[in-house]
Amino acid sequence: MKKMAKVVAVLLTLVMLLTACAGNKPATNADGEEQVTLRFSWWGGDARHEATLEAIALFEEKYPNIKIEAEYGGWQGHQEKVTTQMVGNTAPDVLQVNWNWLYIFSKDGNGFYDLSTLADINLDNYESAILDQTTINGKVNGLPVGIGGKVFYWNGSTYEKAGVEIPQTFDDLFAAAEVFQATLGNDYYPIDLDQYGAFLMLLYYLEQQTGKPFIVDNKVAYTEAQLVEALEYYNSMVEAGVTPSMESRGAAGNVPVDQTPSWIQGRYGGTYEWDSAIDKFQAALEGDQKIVTGDFLTGIGSHPSALAKVSMAYSINKNTKHPEAAAKFLNFLVSDKEASEILGTTRGIPANLAAKDTLQDLGLLSGLGYEGNVKVIDNLGVGISPYFEDAELQAFYRQVIEEYGYGQINAQQAAEKIITTVNRLVAELAK
Amino acid sequence: MKLKKHVGILYILPWLIGIIAFTAFPFIASFVLSFTDYNLISSPSFVGLSNYRTMMDTPLFWKSLRTTFIYVFVTVPLKLSFALFIAYILNFKLKGVNFFRTAYYLPSILGGSVAIAVLWRFLFADTGLINMIIGNFGVDPISWLGNPRYAIFTISLLRVWQFGSPMVIFLAALKNIPESLYEAARIDGASKTHIFFKITLPLITPIVFFNFIMQLVQAFQEFNGPYIITGGGPLNSTYLFPLYIYDNSFKYFRMGYGSALSWFLFAIIMVFTLITFKSEKYWVHYDGGDE
Numbered sequence: 157m158k159k160m161a162k163v164v165a166v167l168l169t170l171v172m173l174l175t176a177c178a179g180n181k182p183a184t185n186a187d188g189e190e191q192v193t194l195r196f197s198w199w200g201g202d203a204r205h206e207a208t209l210e211a212i213a214l215f216e217e218k219y220p221n222i223k224i225e226a227e228y229g230g231w232q233g234h235q236e237k238v239t240t241q242m243v244g245n246t247a248p249d250v251l252q253v254n255w256n257w258l259y260i261f262s263k264d265g266n267g268f269y270d271l272s273t274l275a276d277i278n279l280d281n282y283e284s285a286i287l288d289q290t291t292i293n294g295k296v297n298g299l300p301v302g303i304g305g306k307v308f309y310w311n312g313s314t315y316e317k318a319g320v321e322i323p324q325t326f327d328d329l330f331a332a333a334e335v336f337q338a339t340l341g342n343d344y345y346p347i348d349l350d351q352y353g354a355f356l357m358l359l360y361y362l363e364q365q366t367g368k369p370f371i372v373d374n375k376v377a378y379t380e381a382q383l384v385e386a387l388e389y390y391n392s393m394v395e396a397g398v399t400p401s402m403e404s405r406g407a408a409g410n411v412p413v414d415q416t417p418s419w420i421q422g423r424y425g426g427t428y429e430w431d432s433a434i435d436k437f438q439a440a441l442e443g444d445q446k447i448v449t450g451d452f453l454t455g456i457g458s459h460p461s462a463l464a465k466v467s468m469a470y471s472i473n474k475n476t477k478h479p480e481a482a483a484k485f486l487n488f489l490v491s492d493k494e495a496s497e498i499l500g501t502t503r504g505i506p507a508n509l510a511a512k513d514t515l516q517d518l519g520l521l522s523g524l525g526y527e528g529n530v531k532v533i534d535n536l537g538v539g540i541s542p543y544f545e546d547a548e549l550q551a552f553y554r555q556v557i558e559e560y561g562y563g564q565i566n567a568q569q570a571a572e573k574i575i576t577t578v579n580r581l582v583a584e585l586a587k
Numbered sequence: 588m589k590l591k592k593h594v595g596i597l598y599i600l601p602w603l604i605g606i607i608a609f610t611a612f613p614f615i616a617s618f619v620l621s622f623t624d625y626n627l628i629s630s631p632s633f634v635g636l637s638n639y640r641t642m643m644d645t646p647l648f649w650k651s652l653r654t655t656f657i658y659v660f661v662t663v664p665l666k667l668s669f670a671l672f673i674a675y676i677l678n679f680k681l682k683g684v685n686f687f688r689t690a691y692y693l694p695s696i697l698g699g700s701v702a703i704a705v706l707w708r709f710l711f712a713d714t715g716l717i718n719m720i721i722g723n724f725g726v727d728p729i730s731w732l733g734n735p736r737y738a739i740f741t742i743s744l745l746r747v748w749q750f751g752s753p754m755v756i757f758l759a760a761l762k763n764i765p766e767s768l769y770e771a772a773r774i775d776g777a778s779k780t781h782i783f784f785k786i787t788l789p790l791i792t793p794i795v796f797f798n799f800i801m802q803l804v805q806a807f808q809e810f811n812g813p814y815i816i817t818g819g820g821p822l823n824s825t826y827l828f829p830l831y832i833y834d835n836s837f838k839y840f841r842m843g844y845g846s847a848l849s850w851f852l853f854a855i856i857m858v859f860t861l862i863t864f865k866s867e868k869y870w871v872h873y874d875g876g877d878e
Contacts, residue, residue: 267628405733406733408733409817410708410817562735
């Protein structure tokens with residue numbers, strides 16, 4: 157009897173193990189079509205999440221045999237998550253990827269599914285110059301979601317309260333700082349620049365002055381003297397109270413700018429931000445404060461110097477089991493009329509021409525993101541290296557600005573550091 | 588008889604698979620990887636000791652190491668003395684002592700969670716609760732997170748605040764001390780301080796020893812607090828070693844270097860644990876020893 161019980165126990169265990177393993181068999185629906193489940197991941201803010209979930213629901217309604225599992229969250233930590241998934245072969249079927257990830261995961265163009273081989277995806281909806289940026293070795297690794305750029309956005313309410321016009325030039329900024337301090341108080345600043353923002357401001361300054369991009373042929377294109385000048389200019393902005401010092405920014409801890417009390421309560425009069433991200437900055441503002449889109453600040457030189465890049469792309473996992481279904485979903489997401497209407501500009505101004513037409517017809521191309529985007533395209537600078545946004549480089553940009561801002565190193569040392577470190581890291585990346 | 592053996596194996600199989608797949612394999616793999624250059628995407632290439640040599644030449648490595656030592660040697664003694672102090676008080680026969688025991692243990696249940704770290708960041712932010720409170724006493728706001736000198740202590744305080752688990756262990760130890768010893772001491776006219784240092788403390792040294800090692804290991808591995816509260820800044824003043832490992836491995840995809848760093852940390856923890864064990868005979872008293 158006892159022995160019998162043991163045999164039964166063993167058998168039961170085995171049965172449970174087997175059933176546990178058999179859960180993923182494809183089922184079929186009434187029409188005999190295969191029932192497919194796709195995973196789709198993206199990052200973003202609340203507005204983007206809500207719109208995307210709504211578009212997914214619509215897709216599932218239209219294609220009852222395809223179910224989409226959404227995986228979404230904020231930007232912080234997202235790249236690490238996707239990298240782990242890519243390496244562990246557990247990446248979603250469809251992914252929103254940052255432009256430079258294409259060069260990390262797919263150096264030879266084989267890291268993602270070649271979208272030109274999927275009949276369901278209509279590549280004619282893209283300008284070839286833009287599609288080129290996501291094509292590696294002739295393989296279309298991603299569909300460009302849009303062109304994004306850094307734009308000067310101002311908290312109109314704060315400027316109104318101070319009685320200052322929205323700045324057009326850098327000199328206006330310095331003048332605004334004086335009024336801010338006199339009328340609003342010392343914790344009010346005409347513009348906020350975090351470590352990365354401050355670094356980008358150096359580049360904005362230098363590009364406007366010289367007309368050259370930061371990295372040419374995988375080397376820093378600016379001279380040490382030029383970098384010193386830009387760093388000292390940034391320092392003068394801090395000293396004049398145009399922008400908060402690194403130390404006073406650091407006091408809020410490691411928080412995204414749109415979540416700091418200073419931004420929420422309007423003590424930062426402006427920000428230098430991606431056009432696609434500005435909606436969450438507006439949403440974060442307390443009360444009825446309003447952001448206005450600014451012009452690109454002038455007064456340093458004659459060259460247009462807006463920073464722009466393919467903001468992000470949609471890619472299909474090269475190991476997906478359902479490439480056709482993924483293609484259907486992706487094409488729906490980027491070009492379907494209703495989907496475009498729902499998604500609006502939550503990922504910036506669409507690069508897909510069909511979606512752009514839809515939005516134009518519906519009069520939906522308005523708002524801060526669109527206004528900023530138009531200004532970016534009117535003031536396009538000379539472009540950036542695909543390695544510019546590498547995680548280690550970004551960490552370095554932040555670190556060098558912090559060290560300079562805290563007075564640990566002087567402008568000369570910071571400039572030397574920028575040239576040697578960036579040259580070394582970019583050379584390694586391009587290897 | 589044979590079947591019996593197999594049933595046993597079957598029952599521990601899930602655990603066996605777990606430890607092999609999630610502990611033993613990564614453990615060995617990271618050791619092997621520490622001698623390679625591996626970026627996750629292309630296959631690893633053998634580079635000998637070069638990762639370990641790179642460490643020695645990297646200023647950030649030394650900075651991070653120094654920060655970690657400061658953190659560990661501030662946090663552990665503070666946390667242990669605080670835990671012992673509270674346990675000592677809670678050992679008195681006070682009214683409602685059970686409530687206080689629970690209340691003091693609560694922060695530890697919340698543990699190293701992300702939510703608590705976020706809370707900490709808001710408490711100590713420039714416009715946070717702490718600055719508001721001290722503002723009421725006319726003290727100027729302090730830049731807890733923005734000043735490189737204070738930031739590490741703010742992070743450290745989060746761990747000190749979670750003193751519950753060593754406290755409970757101390758409490759159990761205090762309860763184990765025979766009442767007769769105290770009675771005898773009191774009859775001889777010993778003061779409270781005397782009793783504490785001559786009876787209580789020596790008798791719980793084995794528990795101090797245990798708690799010290801546990802907390803030491805935990806402190807060396809601290810990650811959540813600095814990652815969320817300061818992101819390692821300002822000026823890398825809270826850039827603890829595990830953050831350095833994390834950045835290299837999962838942000839810059841230098842898996843080989845990251846593995847080498849992990850093994851370095853392992854060696855450090857090992858050395859400190861061994862030193863503690865070696866020192867045991869000088870300060871830890873076991874009952875019924877050869878005194």
